[in-house]
Amino acid sequence: MGNMDQVYSPDDFRKHAHKVVDMVADYLAKVIDDPQEKTLSWKEPLAQYEYWKDYFQQPINPDPLPLFKEVIARSINIHNKKYMGHQVAVVPPVTSLSALLLSILNNGMGVYEMGMTGNSLEKVVIEKISEKIGFDNHSSGFVVSGGTIGNLTAILAARAAKSNAWSEGNQDRKFSILVSAEAHYSIDRAARILGLGSEAVLKVPVDENYQIKIDELERVYTQATTDNKIIICLVGCACSTATGIYDDLESLGKFCQKNNIWFHVDGAHGGAAIYSSKYNHLLKGIQLANSVIIDFHKMMMTPSLSTALLFKNESDSYKTFSQKASYLWDNEENHDWYNSAMRTMECTKSMSILNVYTLFKCYGEQVFSDNIDMLFGLAETLHILLEQNNNFEIAVTPQSNIVCFRYQLPGKDSNNLNAFIYKEITKQGVFYITQTSLNSNIYLRVSLMNPLTGEKELKFLIDTISKIASTFK
Numbered sequence: 019m020g021n022m023d024q025v026y027s028p029d030d031f032r033k034h035a036h037k038v039v040d041m042v043a044d045y046l047a048k049v050i051d052d053p054q055e056k057t058l059s060w061k062e063p064l065a066q067y068e069y070w071k072d073y074f075q076q077p078i079n080p081d082p083l084p085l086f087k088e089v090i091a092r093s094i095n096i097h098n099k100k101y102m103g104h105q106v107a108v109v110p111p112v113t114s115l116s117a118l119l120l121s122i123l124n125n126g127m128g129v130y131e132m133g134m135t136g137n138s139l140e141k142v143v144i145e146k147i148s149e150k151i152g153f154d155n156h157s158s159g160f161v162v163s164g165g166t167i168g169n170l171t172a173i174l175a176a177r178a179a180k181s182n183a184w185s186e187g188n189q190d191r192k193f194s195i196l197v198s199a200e201a202h203y204s205i206d207r208a209a210r211i212l213g214l215g216s217e218a219v220l221k222v223p224v225d226e227n228y229q230i231k232i233d234e235l236e237r238v239y240t241q242a243t244t245d246n247k248i249i250i251c252l253v254g255c256a257c258s259t260a261t262g263i264y265d266d267l268e269s270l271g272k273f274c275q276k277n278n279i280w281f282h283v284d285g286a287h288g289g290a291a292i293y294s295s296k297y298n299h300l301l302k303g304i305q306l307a308n309s310v311i312i313d314f315h316k317m318m319m320t321p322s323l324s325t326a327l328l329f330k331n332e333s334d335s336y337k338t339f340s341q342k343a344s345y346l347w348d349n350e351e352n353h354d355w356y357n358s359a360m361r362t363m364e365c366t367k368s369m370s371i372l373n374v375y376t377l378f379k380c381y382g383e384q385v386f387s388d389n390i391d392m393l394f395g396l397a398e399t400l401h402i403l404l405e406q407n408n409n410f411e412i413a414v415t416p417q418s419n420i421v422c423f424r425y426q427l428p429g430k431d432s433n434n435l436n437a438f439i440y441k442e443i444t445k446q447g448v449f450y451i452t453q454t455s456l457n458s459n460i461y462l463r464v465s466l467m468n469p470l471t472g473e474k475e476l477k478f479l480i481d482t483i484s485k486i487a488s489t490f491k
């Protein structure tokens with residue numbers, strides 16, 4: 019019995035959906051155009067939790083509009099021009115429509131019939147990106163749920179290329195991973211998940227520009243081989259999360275070729291620069307990689323989660339999870355690109371590629387190149403503005419859309435001061451920026467994710483920081 023007819027009613031859906039779309043459009047207009055609009059309304063975690071706990075007790079209502087209004091009012095507004103925080107895409111509204119479609123279709127992707135379109139869209143988009151990168155037609159890839167899973171999967175593939183540990187376990191072999199000291203924590207986590215322990219992550223020191231030091235790389239590698247460690251891969255940052263600095267991929271790639279090491283490029287954030295003719299030089303050498311990840315949901319304007327995992331050699335991508343799953347496919351020896359679960363950690367997987375494909379189809383490749391040029395350009399503008407103000411110390415000249423800097427006041431502890439500034443900015447909620455620790459010092463960190471942001475907002479940010487700093491005791 020029950021009210022399943024109403025739950026699935028197309029008429030109810032139409033009625034509610036029209037109102038939701040109008041509400042979202044009004045929200046966007048307000049957030050984008052009203053300079054008074056805050057980026058977030060800060061609440062302590064417990065207060066937020068209590069609110070939603072009380073809300074849960076209220077009567078049920080088949081119209082989701084009131085709920086959605088509350089969700090918006092209590093969320094961070096990334097479309098605000100003063101959003102300069104963590105690296106998630108400020109999504110073009112059309113992707114909320116593709117997201118609607120992929121939700122209602124809910125095609126599971128794991129096997130061909132459950133994702134006939136999805137698996138094909140993935141192959142098309144992956145081939146386009148692989149070509150951009152400079153991979154040839156032996157390459158292959160697919161979409162995974164986020165950069166963290168992408169890095170883990172690539173490292174599993176690297177180990178599978180080197181050993182049969184996928185079947186036999188690590189045994190006593192000392193598998194190790196070479197990474198920059200600035201690498202994302204997901205690499206360290208992947209090593210632990212593989213059962214290698216944290217000591218397996220050999221962190222190579224960086225220079226004053228936060229790039230991996232090539233001579234140190236040689237030293238760490240020689241020491242590792244002396245210690246009978248088996249290097250399964252070297253991970254290059256393109257770019258690193260904290261500073262937005264790119265490793266010298268060409269040198270890393272050559273080092274890997276010389277020593278027969280799998281080269282993985284973590285381009286979760288900055289791999290998308292391949293679309294910019296102005297900035298793609300930062301990725302010079304990326305074609306030497308055995309595997310690459312690029313998050314669509316960071317610099318490719320797509321809703322979370324959606325990550326491209328690319329392999330130079332298609333055959334490598336099938337070794338990672340080779341295993342029988344007879345209810346899904348008949349023969350695990352077949353290289354069926356269209357049975358996506360053969361190669362992914364996920365069994366059921368979202369058809370998130372539709373969001374990316376939609377952007378390509380609605381706005382063309384140009385939209386990705388414009389996005390990179392605007393965001394990286396904004397970081398250059400911010401860098402210039404900061405340099406004009408004697409109170410700011412800049413950690414490193416930005417290469418991407420990430421800028422790290424700190425405010426300095428004579429006689430005041432810079433770490434306390436900048437931690438204070440970060441907290442105050444978040445509580446005021448006008449802007450959203452982040453903080454990071456570099457060489458054990460606290461820096462403010464801005465990642466310019468919103469292509470609608472302009473110089474006006476950057477100047478306003480500098481004023482806001484200066485005002486807050488003047489209240490520090």
Ligand SMILES: *Cc1c(COP(=O)(O)O)cnc(C)c1O
Pocket residue numbers: 105163164165166167169202204255256257258259284285286287313323325
């Ligand atoms: C964000 C990021 C990751 C993790 O990706 P998720 O999609 O957040 O899981 C990995 N590496 C780098 C360099 C990143 O910036």
